[in-house]
Amino acid sequence: MTPVPAANPLLEVRDLQVRFPVRRGLFTRARAFVKAVDHVSFTIQPGETLGLVGESGCGKTTLARAIVRLLKPAAGSIWLADEDIAALSAAQMRARRRLCQMIFQDPFSSLDPRLTVGEIIGEALEIHMTTGQMVREALEIQRLGAASAYRHRIAELLAIVGLDPAQAQRYPHEFSGGQRQRIGIARALAVEPKLIVCDEPVSALDVSVQAQIINLLQDLQRERAVAYLFVAHDLAVIEHISHRVMVMYLGKIVETGPAKSVVQTPKHPYTQALISAVPQIDPQTRRPRIILPGEIPSPINPPPGCPFHPRCPIAEPRCRTEPPILREIAPAHWASCHLAK
Secondary structure, eight states: OOOOOOSSOSEEEEEEEEEEEEOSSSSSOOSEEEEEEEEEEEEEOTTOEEEEEOOTTSSHHHHHHHHTTSSOOSEEEEEESSSBGGGOOHHHHHHHTTTEEEEOSOTTTTSOTTSOHHHHHHHHHHHHTTSGGGHHHHHHHHHHOHHHHHHHHHHHHHHHTTOOGGGGGSOGGGSOHHHHHHHHHHHHHTTOOSEEEEESTTTTSOHHHHHHHHHHHHHHHHHHOOEEEEEESOHHHHHHHOSEEEEEETTEEEEEEEHHHHHHSOOSHHHHHHHHTSOOSSGGGOOOOOOOOSOOOOTTSOOSSSTTTTTOTTOOGGGGTSOOOOEEEETTEEEOOTTOO
8 A cells, every 4th residue: 555645746656667677698588677666656746845765776866767757667657747757758758848857966977068058058948949838938039039038048047046147158167066066957947847856966065065055946946836856865955855755775665754754753674774874963862873784685686575674673574575565654654664663
């Protein structure tokens, strides 16, 4: 059983699966499949931030890329604004990409070094100018003068993210890491999306710059009612920016609920271990550290029963054979653990 979605969600993911074939040679048949995302379901409301957290290799980035259709799901559905975009062709999806944009983890490699900042931001405007939803705006731009309206929009976007519009003719290598991430945010905002998928947008930045980018994202959300799927491995950042939190392990969602509830009263042993690793400055509030034994099992051949049982400090015999269901432990707080109370 999965959480019951609220009325009229902006994004509703149902039983999503993403698998990668394992082959011995280039043209041989797949011998096995990496189950990167395994039966994941969740919703995001308009103007909401859903934080997605988990250790490296759990499937966070794969899930994020599947939602924006950079990866094709093996099964399941992705309902964005009442349309299943998982079933759309590449040509059909191109017209829908205005609704959902992405901010990538590395602010340098995600920007084309051969284009100026103005060309990078304006590329989205050029692509979507002739799509159905922007025909009226395109005609208006033609009346006003396409070149002047185009430059005005780029200058406006740069100002929104805190950059000087006069820098539009510069190249990405002429900016700092925080400034490049602001350029990535401006590019995502160019077509006025309803949902932005943020794939660890602050993990490559200094702490002071992280705070600036997070504050910028929160200001944009208040002004534009945009929703975020915010992927990170830093629980302190997740708690600060998110309304709700999902915890992912080995391609599955093991806990989800309000941000404060998940961080302050975690129900799943894996979430408890993650939170115990968060550094605490005040010695009076330090939690006892939980050290998990072993390594993450292979997603090619996950363990039977609960996928976390080989590393779980409280596992019982039934955890090795009986898969737990995601059940409501507290109001709006769900966990997939037989022993969660």
